[in-house]
Amino acid sequence: MASTQRVTFQDGLTWTVVGDDGRVIEPVEAYLDFARQSDYSPNTVRSYARSLALWSTHLARRGRSWDAVRLTDFGSFLQALRAGEVGSATVALRPVQAISDATVAARLRPVMSFYRFHAAMGVPAASFLYDQVNGRPGRYLPFLEHVARRQPRRRSQVRVRVRPREVTVLEPVSVEALLAAEAQFDSDSGEWSGDLRYRLLWTLLAETGMRIGEALSLQHRDWATGRGDTASVHIVPRHHPHGVRVKSGARRVFVGSRLDRLYGDYVWWLCDRGGDAVIENWDGAYIFCNTIREPLFAPLRPESIYAHLDRMKRLVPELPSAMTPHWFRHTHATALLLAGTPLHVVSRRLGHRDVQTTTNTYGHVTDDAELAALANWRQVVQGWEPRAND
Missing domain, CATH: 1.10.443.10 (Intergrase catalytic core)
Known part of the structure; x- marks a missing residue:
């Protein structure tokens, strides 16, 4: 089994991933070092290391090298994550504890980023994960869309559908x-x-x-x-x-x-x-x-x-x-x-870099408030009724 290893140095601490022999898994360490150089927080590096340790353990059990994976390996990884089987000493026949799709998606995201990194470094591994899509998705296109010069988009072949998470508040x-x-x-x-x-x-x-x-x-x-x-x-x-x-x-x-x-x-x-x-x-x-x-x-x-x-x-x-x-x-x-x-x-007050982050996290708050304002239907439609003098 692969595991995360805490590393302490003069300026702080970080995490890496080691195999059964106690040696650092070099492809994983190369990606984690890139994350550190990109100023990822130590907690993010720790989370990524944990996900990649689970992925390495899963591949070891299937006898697969990291650069010779197949699409079915990702499907079995998702299934094992949901069942709570990855990272345990024994593989359970039935799920012991259900894991939410949000947690599964969070575990999968570093793995996908790991392969994107190595693809950018010229390693021909898991090239099937993404395909190029031209144009915009959807049925309707904006005016003069046919003359616009747009770059192809990359679309992931492995996705986890996650329902929007409701935020928890204090009374x-x-x-x-x-x-x-x-x-x-x-x-x-x-x-x-x-x-x-x-x-x-x-x-x-x-x-x-x-x-x-x-x-x-x-x-x-x-x-x-x-x-x-x-x-x-x-x-x-x-x-x-x-x-x-x-x-x-x-x-x-x-x-x-x-x-x-x-x-x-x-x-x-x-x-x-x-x-x-x-x-x-x-x-x-x-x-x-x-x-x-x-x-x-x-x-x-x-x-x-x-x-x-x-x-x-x-x-x-x-x-x-x-x-x-x-x-x-x-x-x-x-x-x-x-x-x-x-x-x-x-x-701006929360320090979000993009207002879309605020919308994605708290958009339901304003939606619920607007819907609650329509609870008194008679009061809302009163302005629609024709006046006697009209």
Whole structure:
């Protein structure tokens, strides 16, 4: 069986794929190295390595070399993925656990990209995967289509049909219950009790739609406190000691005055715990840091956040068991769209490179809102009825 292998080096970590003999599978490593040079995130490289390890295991069981595959190998791979048979020590006769088509498609995508890469490098492997299609698909063509000079398109011969995935959101009562469980303000003493660090983190995610990696990458220099104007947070791509990355490049996100005040209280909260004596360079210090475990005031790990959220799920019954920090992002985008915020504005706030990404992910939100507006049919058609004076 092929397996993924974690590789640690001075600037971070990555993953590769090794065979039964413990040696790196060279064709796979060549593709993964291309992905690293293309600035793919370590998590993406890890996911691609996992998929290619499954593919290599599948080919080994069929006695097939990677550059001598047939179309039937891909069909059997899809079937084995759905049955959960790839990567197990024994091949089950019947599926043990059904795997969604979205997961199957995610596993297949790196394999297809792997063969596209080697085809571009001149390796004649799996040339049957794509065929050239001239013209536009569909029955109707635009005016003067016959004189347009269009390049042929490549169409994949292996595809997985995936239903659009519905995003999961949090109810306001769930968000409020989590914030209250993290920290509360005592108006009599004028102090916060609890872990203000996590209250600030969840509030930031809920009110900005940031990804968890973007929030963990923030340094104090990135928070521009409002001084007669609107406060903002600058998301800046930078090297993080725990491999956290900013996915969508640099952007500025405006925040409200309440969140800005909460950040100010948090800075004083850090000072009360000795941060002012330990942190020499506040501008370059990470906002979300260790306050209990050593090393104190070092950048917080993503694993710590997920472990903390698992504990909070057991303490706060209002939280869904499947909740992840990414649910705050979905909740923020859904709330903006239901409030009538233009789609392109939501797209820029979320940091999507293409507004089509926002449409594909949250298009059902606006569709449902428009359909819900038609629920009162009589009110809608009232304007159609002829007036008595007409």
